Amino acid sequence: MPQSRTRIAVVAPASRIQPALAQEVAALAEALAPGRVELVFHPQCFLTSGHFAGTDEERAAALIEAANDDGFDAVWFARGGYGAGRIAEQACAALTPAARRKTYLGYSDMGFLLAGLYARGCAVAHGPMPADLRRSGGEAAVARALRYLADRAPDTLEPHLDGKSAAFNITVLSHLLGLEIEPDLTGHVLMLEDVSEHMYRIDRAMLHILSQRRMRGLRGVRLGRVSDVLPNEPDFGEDEEAVVQRWCGRFAIPYLGRADIGHDAGNKIVPFGEPR
Amino acid sequence: MPQSRTRIAVVAPASRIQPALAQEVAALAEALAPGRVELVFHPQCFLTSGHFAGTDEERAAALIEAANDDGFDAVWFARGGYGAGRIAEQACAALTPAARRKTYLGYSDMGFLLAGLYARGCAVAHGPMPADLRRSGGEAAVARALRYLADRAPDTLEPHLDGKSAAFNITVLSHLLGLEIEPDLTGHVLMLEDVSEHMYRIDRAMLHILSQRRMRGLRGVRLGRVSDVLPNEPDFGEDEEAVVQRWCGRFAIPYLGRADIGHDAGNKIVPFGEPR
Numbered sequence: 396m397p398q399s400r401t402r403i404a405v406v407a408p409a410s411r412i413q414p415a416l417a418q419e420v421a422a423l424a425e426a427l428a429p430g431r432v433e434l435v436f437h438p439q440c441f442l443t444s445g446h447f448a449g450t451d452e453e454r455a456a457a458l459i460e461a462a463n464d465d466g467f468d469a470v471w472f473a474r475g476g477y478g479a480g481r482i483a484e485q486a487c488a489a490l491t492p493a494a495r496r497k498t499y500l501g502y503s504d505m506g507f508l509l510a511g512l513y514a515r516g517c518a519v520a521h522g523p524m525p526a527d528l529r530r531s532g533g534e535a536a537v538a539r540a541l542r543y544l545a546d547r548a549p550d551t552l553e554p555h556l557d558g559k560s561a562a563f564n565i566t567v568l569s570h571l572l573g574l575e576i577e578p579d580l581t582g583h584v585l586m587l588e589d590v591s592e593h594m595y596r597i598d599r600a601m602l603h604i605l606s607q608r609r610m611r612g613l614r615g616v617r618l619g620r621v622s623d624v625l626p627n628e629p630d631f632g633e634d635e636e637a638v639v640q641r642w643c644g645r646f647a648i649p650y651l652g653r654a655d656i657g658h659d660a661g662n663k664i665v666p667f668g669e670p671r
Numbered sequence: 672m673p674q675s676r677t678r679i680a681v682v683a684p685a686s687r688i689q690p691a692l693a694q695e696v697a698a699l700a701e702a703l704a705p706g707r708v709e710l711v712f713h714p715q716c717f718l719t720s721g722h723f724a725g726t727d728e729e730r731a732a733a734l735i736e737a738a739n740d741d742g743f744d745a746v747w748f749a750r751g752g753y754g755a756g757r758i759a760e761q762a763c764a765a766l767t768p769a770a771r772r773k774t775y776l777g778y779s780d781m782g783f784l785l786a787g788l789y790a791r792g793c794a795v796a797h798g799p800m801p802a803d804l805r806r807s808g809g810e811a812a813v814a815r816a817l818r819y820l821a822d823r824a825p826d827t828l829e830p831h832l833d834g835k836s837a838a839f840n841i842t843v844l845s846h847l848l849g850l851e852i853e854p855d856l857t858g859h860v861l862m863l864e865d866v867s868e869h870m871y872r873i874d875r876a877m878l879h880i881l882s883q884r885r886m887r888g889l890r891g892v893r894l895g896r897v898s899d900v901l902p903n904e905p906d907f908g909e910d911e912e913a914v915v916q917r918w919c920g921r922f923a924i925p926y927l928g929r930a931d932i933g934h935d936a937g938n939k940i941v942p943f944g945e946p947r
Contacts (some may be wrong), residue, residue, distance in 0.1 A: 445908025446763045446871055476678050477871040570879045594721055595753040602756050632721025671832050 401545040402433045403469045404461035405525060407440040408486075409504045410476030411448035412526055414441055417473075420525045423534060424541050432545050437461060440473050447478045455482040455489075457509075462486070462494040462517075469544045472501030472508065474526030478509035480567075488627045494554035500524070500540055503590075503658065511576030513667045514563070519564035521586070521656065522551075522664035531658035543664045547671065553586065553655050553663040555617060562586035562619070562656055562665035569600040572607055578667075581612035582650060584664055587639070588619030590658035594631035594638065597621060601642040615649035620657025637644035677747045678709045680737035681801060683716040684762075685780045686752030687724035688802055690717055693749075696801045696802035699810065700817050716749050722822040723754045731758040731765075734784075738762070738770040738793075739846055745820045747874035748777030749786065750802030750810060755844075758781035759852045763787035775798070776816055779866075779934065782843035787852030789837070789943045791892040796947075797838035797932065798827075799860070799861050800854050808936035819940045823947065829862065829939040830891060838862035838895070838941035839931055848883055854943075857888035860927060863915065864895030866934035870914065874899060877918040891925035896933025 405417070417436040424432045428517040439457035442449030449457070461470045470539035472479075486508070487499050492548060499519045509519045522543060531534065543551040553562070561583045568587070571577055604610060621635035633641070636653070655663045681693070693712040700708045715733035717724030723904070736747045748755075762784070775788050775795045785795045797811035798819060806812065819827040827836070837859045843861070847853055852915070865873060880886060899909035912929070919926040931939045 397687075443905075444848075445904060446905060477875060480875060484882070548694075569846065570875050574879070574882050599753060599756060599846050603848075603850070606760070607849050627722065629722060 400431055400433060401412055401469065401603050402435065402467050403468040403471050404464065405434060405440060405471045405473050406454075406457045407435045407448035407473035408454050408458055408508060409447065409478035410474055410483055411443055412440050414471045416528060418436040420528055420537055421529070421535055425659060426514060427538055427541055428545055432541055435467070436473075438652060446476070451481050454478065455486050458482065458486045459489045461609045462497070463491045465493040465496065469496055469498045469500065471540065471544065472499070472505045473526055474524050475501070475503030477504050480571065483507040483511045483518055486576065487515050487576055490515055498544060502562070502662065503564050504567060506563045507571055507576060507668065510571050510578050511562070512638065514578040518671065520664050520666040520668070523662050527660065527662070530660050536660040536662055539664065550668065551664045553665045555651070555654060556670045557584070558614065559583040559668050560586060560665055560670070561667045562588070562654070563598060565589040565600045565604070566592060569603045572603065579608070582614055584615045584617060585613050586617045586619055586654040586656055587658045588654070589621045591625060593625045594627045594633070594635065597635055598631070598638050605642045605646050605648060609616050610648065611646060612628070613648050616643050617651045617654035619654040620659060620666055622658055673839070673840045675821060676707055676709060677745065677818055678711065678743050679710045679747050680743040681710060681749050682730075682733045682737050682746045683724035683749035684730050684734055684758055684784060684850045685723065685754035686750055687719055688716050688749045692801060692804060693787040696804055696875045697815055698827060699804070699813055699873065703814055703817055704821055708817055712749075721760065721805045722752070727757050730754065731762050734758065734762045735765045738773070738879060739767045741769040741772065741893070743773055743923070744777065747816065748775070748800050749779045749924040750800050751781055753780050755780050756846065759783040759787045762853055763791050766791055773868065774942060776820060777939065778838070779840050780843055782839045783847055783852060785839070785943065786847050786854050790852055794942070794947065796940050796942040799938050802820065802939070803936065805914030805934050812936040812938055815940065826873070828946065831927070832941070832946045833860070834890065835859040835944050836862060836946070837863070838930070838943055839878045839941045841873060841880070841900060842868060845879045845945055857885070858890055860891045860893060861889050862893045862895055862932055864930070864932040864933045865897045867899045867901060869901045869904045870911065873911055874907070874914050877915055881922050886924065889924050891927040892919050893927045893930035895930040896935060
């Protein structure tokens with residue numbers, strides 16, 4: 396294992412976190428790897444502006460500051476919610492070369508930023524966030540994220556990685572199609588997950604995603620967990636795998652099976668592009 | 672008033688309706704304009720396949736049959752729900768010249784079809800459907816639709832029509848962006864409405880819609896009713912008009928005020944393109 400110290404900036408481009416959570420995650424990091432990981436929670440994480448952890452300007456400024464600071468090895472997104480899409484184009488346009496010398500980690504609503512940062516040549520990965528500590532078994536998820544950022548520990552990675560990959564929340568990917576931040580996923584295996592949606596909405600988002608002509612260039616699709624599905628009236632008649640398989644079949648995109656990602660403590664890391 | 676007989680085919684590209692509803696709507700049509708309107712409910716309206724009024728093949732076949740039948744003056748969509756998007760590209764590809772000699776009316780999930788039919792040169796309008804009879808005051812909505820289809824009665828029209836217009840459910844429009852059925856809305860006033868969404872989802876869909884570069888060509892945006900908004904945790908801090916005004920402002924698209932459309936009995940008719 397490399398013994399260098401890893402400096403990680405934490406910012407919250409969507410919803411806020413509580414200071415107590417930051418303290419617990421910092422303590423966990425110190426317990427896991429004494430003296431080897433430094434977590435710096437940007438004060439913006441604790442701001443409040445309606446739904447968000449500060450105004451769009453405050454959230455974008457914190458992200459840009461962290462991304463362009465050569466003193467950090469990584470930017471870790473504190474939690475999801477909603478709000479990253481509102482600052483993604485602006486933040487991605489303000490990146491300097493220092494932003495491309497670090498790794499970005501998060502998932503769910505952070506897909507807006509994973510997309511835009513990857514499109515601009517940054518190293519991004521889909522995986523757990525500090526707020527996952529509050530999940531059942533969440534300590535393992537947070538530890539996995541820290542071990543990936545500090546050591547690239549192989550057992551933190553999604554086990555099917557092979558060639559170029561990318562991972563997204565289905566609903567978030569549907570909402571970034573056509574934006575300037577949309578990355579070119581040609582030749583990638585696309586891993587997908589979602590939470591708290593009706594099955595008809597999963598179906599509608601898959602229709603939207605895979606109907607895009609440029610998605611014909613995907614090497615394949617893998618389905619992570621679709622959890623806490625809301626009741627469908629009437630019953631939808633298909634589960635999430637049947638839905639995704641059907642849409643893949645419609646457009647002759649290979650369906651490759653399940654992926655070990657999702658809104659849960661088991662959520663494995665998916666680095667975008669070639670495995671790193 | 673013109674005294675010719677108007678023949679209207681009713682099909683259900685999304686969810687099914689009950690035969691009793693069809694009988695009540697037919698009786699209302701006869702009472703409103705004795706001998707002048709003939710409603711033909713396609714048997715497909717009453718089929719069931721999981722979530723839908725029959726399989727994709729059955730729903731597409733009924734729509735194509737009605738659209739290409741020169742014996743009908745109009746195709747009226749029975750209700751929304753979800754499912755029109757699953758057959759829209761296939762149905763629109765199968766249209767013959769007869770399909771361009773009639774009018775199509777519906778809203779909500781039917782936006783997938785209004786889009787595709789308008790893109791192919793058909794006369795489409797956003798307005799009430801037979802299932803609206805079950806709403807409070809719904810008889811007025813159904814009567815409005817019938818008077819539009821039979822007589823183009825001017826008082827059925829959305830009162831702000833001026834130049835080219837189009838109207839969509841916000842969530843549905845977000846999900847058809849980039850599809851082959853997406854119409855060119857350059858020079859149009861875009862009227863928008865929605866129902867039963869969280870405010871953060873309205874914001875996210877507006878982000879998605881207005882961030883598309885081609886939307887810079889809109890002549891303006893008008894906001895219809897956004898009803899039954901689901902609780903936002905925490906409070907979103909803005910209402911729907913503030914949300915839409917902010918996104919219009921971001922992209923320098925004129926916000927023109929409110930539109931008299933929505934998921935309610937007051938829903939006025941918006942013919943796409945120039946007023947007809």
